[in-house]
Amino acid sequence: MRCLLRRSTCVWGRDIEMLTLRVTDPVGRGFLRPDPAGGPNPRELVIRPVLGQEHRDLDAVRRADGHWLRPWEATLPPDTLEHIPTFSQYMRRADRDHREGTGLIFGVRIDGRFVGQFSISNVHWGAMSSGMLGYWIVSNWAGRGLGSLCAALVLDLVVGELGLHRVEVCVRPENERSLGVCRGLGLIEEGLRPRFMHIAGQWADHVAFFIDSESLPEGGLVQRRWGSPAIS
Structure with a gap:
């Protein structure tokens, strides 16, 4: 389906609402675990492509949690000729990738507040x-x-509906939580890739996983992992 709306609402040639994933009452329905501190259950999880100034809002959340995220962030090697783009350049490139179908950045919101990001990059x-x-x-x-829930929803979308044949996930061996996400969803483990990416100032090994249209289970990853669809 072609997007007939204005360019800013078109993502991969589709109305942005077609790429927006909503899960109501995710704790009550068993998709997420409750807050161990006893806080209220969230009403809604929304995974939606990020456009325009939303990139700044999402980046502010990432920066505020820098102590948690910085050890896993990609960096430029010291001998590179590349330069880190300004944030305005990054936003323009991200929105162009959305229009052209060469990249896809999802913001994850819980009850309207950003809590994460899931991105499809290096699209060929x-x-x-x-x-x-x-x-x-x-x-x-x-x-x-x-x-786990967001990864399953995004992979079900891009492989099951948007036409990508294969998606890889590469994880540092030290990142036990992320390894658990990939293994818990049943992604196919290909093995270790030595010095695969420059992370936090040094070349770092990664464990490679993938899923493709042939290995995507009938009904999708969410159905296999939780036994029911999250999107009603």
Whole structure:
């Protein structure tokens, strides 16, 4: 379906609402674990492509939790000729990737507040039809199943509905939570990739996982992992 709305609301040639994932009462329905501190259950989880100034709002959340996220963030090697773009350049490029179908950045909101990001990058269409999934979740939502649920929803969407044949996820061996997400969803483990990416100032090994259209289970990852669809 072609997007007939204004450009700013078109993502991968589709109305942005077609790429918006909503899960009501995610704790009550068993998709997320309750707050161990006894806080109220969230009413709604929304995973939606980020556009325009929303990038700044999401980045502010990431920066505020920098102590938690910085050890896992990609960095430029010292001998590179590349330069880190300004944030305005980053926003323009991200929105262009959304329009052209070469990248996809989802913001994760709980009851309207950003709590994480899931991104499909390095997208190649044609003979490869592949991409890579990367993500982060704020520290106060760690351990409650949010990463697993969002990863399953995003992979079900991009492989099951948007036409990518294969999506890879590469995780540092030290990142036990992220390894647990990939293994818990049943992604196929390919093995260790030595010095795969420059992370936190040094070349770091990664464990590679993937899922493709042939290995996507009938009904999707959410159905297999939780036994029922999250999107009603």
